[in-house]
Amino acid sequence: QVQLVESGGGVVQPGRSLRLSCAASGFTFSNSALHWVRQAPGKGLEWVAVISYDGSHEFHADSVKGRFTISRDNSKNTLSLQMNNLRAEDTAVYYCAREGGVSIAEASHFDFWGQGTLVTVSS
Amino acid sequence: EIVLTQSPATLSLSPGERATLSCRASQSVSRYLAWYQQKPGQAPRLLIYDASNRATGIPARFSGSGSGTDFTLTISSLEPEDFAVYYCQQRSNWPPLFTFGPGTKVDIK
Numbered sequence: 703q704v705q706l707v708e709s710g711g712g713v714v715q716p717g718r719s720l721r722l723s724c725a726a727s728g729f730t731f732s733n734s735a736l737h738w739v740r741q742a743p744g745k746g747l748e749w750v751a752v753i754s755y756d757g758s759h760e761f762h763a764d765s766v767k768g769r770f771t772i773s774r775d776n777s778k779n780t781l782s783l784q785m786n787n788l789r790a791e792d793t794a795v796y797y798c799a800r801e802g803g804v805s806i807a808e809a810s811h812f813d814f815w816g817q818g819t820l821v822t823v824s825s
Numbered sequence: 826e827i828v829l830t831q832s833p834a835t836l837s838l839s840p841g842e843r844a845t846l847s848c849r850a851s852q853s854v855s856r857y858l859a860w861y862q863q864k865p866g867q868a869p870r871l872l873i874y875d876a877s878n879r880a881t882g883i884p885a886r887f888s889g890s891g892s893g894t895d896f897t898l899t900i901s902s903l904e905p906e907d908f909a910v911y912y913c914q915q916r917s918n919w920p921p922l923f924t925f926g927p928g929t930k931v932d933i934k
Contacts (some may be wrong), residue, residue, distance in 0.1 A: 736895040737923075738867075747912055749871065749923035761920045797868055802880075808920050811914065812860035814879060825846075 704728040705815040706798050711819030714788055724781040724798030724816055731779040732756070735801035735809055738772060738783050740794035741818075750796070751783065754806040764791075788823045795820050827851050829913055829926035837934040844900040846912035846929045853893045857916045860889055860898045863928075864909045872911075874897060900931075908933050 710722040724736070738750040751772035752763045760772050771784045779799050794819040802813030828851040829883040838844055848858065858876045862910040871880040873889035876896060886901040900907055 704902065746927040746928050747914075749914075753921070753923060761922060763922065784899075802874055803870065808859040808915055808922060811871060812861075812869075813871050813874070815870070817868055823921040 704800065705743070706800065706814060706816035708796060708798055708819035709814045711796065711821045713822045713824060715825050716740045716823055717788060718788055719784070719786045720788060720821060721820070722783040722785065722796055722798075723749045725801075726779045726781065726798075729800070732776040734776065734795075735803070736772075736781045737799045737801060737812055738781075739797045739812065740792075740797055741793075743796045745794075748794075752801065752806065752809060753781070759806050763786060785821070788821075790823050793821060826922075827915060827924060828853060828919060829915060829924055830930045831911075831913060831926035833929060834927070835930045835932060838903055839934045840903050840905055842903050844898075844903055844907070844931055845900040846900075846911055846931075848896040848898070848926050849913060850855055850894045850896075855918065856892070856913045858889075858891070858896050859914045860887075861912045862907075862909045862913065863912065867907075869912065903931070907931065 705727045707725045737752045753760045753772045770788045773782045797818045798816045799812035800814040802811045805810045830849045832847045856875045856890040863869040877889045910928045912928045916923045
């Protein structure tokens with residue numbers, strides 16, 4: 703069965719960096735686009751970034767553009783999110799999610815989600 | 826940027842009743858409208874994609890409809906496990922950017 707397991711969360715000071723990882727199994731990783739979605743405590747869902755199946759295309763939300771970078775390693779079935787210059791408003795549970803569409807051009811929904819990893823930005 | 830509005834914010838119903846949740850877009854979206862269910866402490870779960878297609882394993886009591894700017898999620902007869910928060914989600918044409926609505930909480934009356 704599809705499994706997505708996030709790691710790398712923790713408490714970090716404002717302005718510092720953190721790298722999240724998502725280990726995938728149960729499907730052909732190199733065939734799927736992947737996303738990061740976050741949820742601040744007690745708030746709704748916010749999409750963060752998407753990367754194509756082969757890593758050739760990536761898109762980021764305006765709220766993180768220039769600070770966060772999504773990447774993947776298809777040889778290790780791993781998705782990553784490099785987060786730089788963190789702010790208090792980046793505090794959230796970060797989920798990785800598999801794209802349910804057949805390509806990034808047809809990307810439309812998130813069909814499987816991990817359980818999330820909590821990032822707290824605080825001094 | 827397309828903004829999604831969900832109504833009502835909270836829906837108080839009893840088991841067995843019909844739930845009708847609305848999602849309205851600030852401008853016409855393509856068929857790329859999805860619905861998710863989220864329970865406390867859990868990740869969201871995909872219910873409906875492309876406005877009306879049920880995801881794998883989703884019971885038939887969940888159905889989606891709509892096009893353009895107005896979409897509806899209907900739960901025909903609420904089961905105890907259906908009390909949760911429901912989010913709609915869409916994507917822009919290009920670049921593919923994704924947005925969620927603020928959610929509708931379905932709680933027990």
